[in-house]
Amino acid sequence: MSLLKLASLTCIALALGACQSAFQPKPLAFTPDASEQVKAGCKGDDCPLVNIETVHFAADPKLDALIEQRLLKMTVNSPDDKLAPSLNAYREQFLRTADTRNSMYLQAKVREQHDDLVIIELISYLDTGGAHGMPGRGFINWSRKDHKEVTLQDMLLPGQERAFWGAAKVAHNNWLINSHRSNDAEFVKTWPFQQTPNVALLKDSVLLKYDVYSIAPYSDGNVELSIPYSRLNGIIKPEWLPGRG
Template identity: 30%
Template sequence: MQHLKSQVWVSAVALSSVLLFTACQPKNDTTSKTESGQVATSSAANIPVVQAKVVPVELAQKQVCDEEGCTAYDIQTVKSNVAWIDNYFMQRLQKADPIAFSKSAASAATPEEETNPMDLNQSSSYVRYIGQHGNLATFSLQSYYYPARAAHGMHHQEFVTFDLKQQKRLALQDILLPNAEAKVVEELFNHNFNWLDEHDISREKFKLSDNFYYGANGIVFVYPLYELASYAEGMPELVLPYYATAQLIKPEYLPSLPQYPNQ
């Protein structure tokens, strides 16, 4: 679990730039009564101003045993002022760890004090709110699994960006202009050539990740463990600068940028 904490800390530092990308909402354009259940909105465009906090998920049993062994679960999600977002993550968590939510599995669980900690698998899932820019709100879904007595666990971080106007999650294909994917691959490779070359990643073998988030200076593509680098290097992040995306990304899914000379 110490390894997971360090990974989360690194991600938190790296993602602090995302907050620079967050749009400020004028006080006289918003309403907020989240304690009473009323959604905070921007009156100008009727877009929710997301407010969210991390809360633990109440499980019937935090430790569940089956024929493959015993697993301790730690699951935390977000409670926000946007109900459909909360429902989205609860459904994701339940689908990812159905045994943790199973009442029948919980009824057959072995009491925690009877399990040797060394023989206990660890499974953690965390959702947290990253930030909002206009009608785009980004969250992080982190997961970690450590098999008992293994050399190390496996961790993953998935970024989820919602279009608050359309009330849906944005896939990569939703933000790309038609027939732009091949050009995005080319531009991403070119802008990260030195790092990719150092890791012996050829242009022919390079593929686009569908895991992305909006950073301070560009769209950040995040790759799974082992796909581009060693386990020790974590999940690589490659940046496609915003100035290179004008003909690749739909205008409604790009931030408002300065007009630089000779651009």
């Protein structure tokens, strides 16, 4: 190969690389916001408190508002609970009525950013002074292009919901094997596979996260199941496959 031809091919390769990099969106900038407040006038280790860690997206107010709304929904723990109008209002309400050793932790964090998506993980932990607190989990799959949340129905091709949960069942079987529970008939009977609303379109796989007491005892925490994208061909819409958007 002549030096001239080699130089030409090098230029083409560099140009293609420049084009590809141009189509890679920069991560959406965000600002962390963390605060912890103890009940007024209380001193000591058992004082009620509210700890909130969230993120703000100045360039996308709709995502900002959705994060706050979803965190607020995680504070509703009984049919009698009313949704507070804001996180600040919830903090004041909780501290005003909380008993000793009661606390609430709320967190929204950026789990991943890839392709068109921002994946937000939502975390809550309510401690009412018992043996252990109650954790909650959730996800937001946010499309930057469409400025909206991508739901499971948005992700799937028409008529493929059953196939999706079939792939999730395979992931659950793999989890049983890896956790050495597959031969424990009592465990399998007591903690059968279930669907979950917590689905995240990560870069390497689709992640399912389960609330405690759903498919395993409290001691297992929030179980995660991963479905490789290779198992979801013909199930998930092509635009949501990493690198295909």
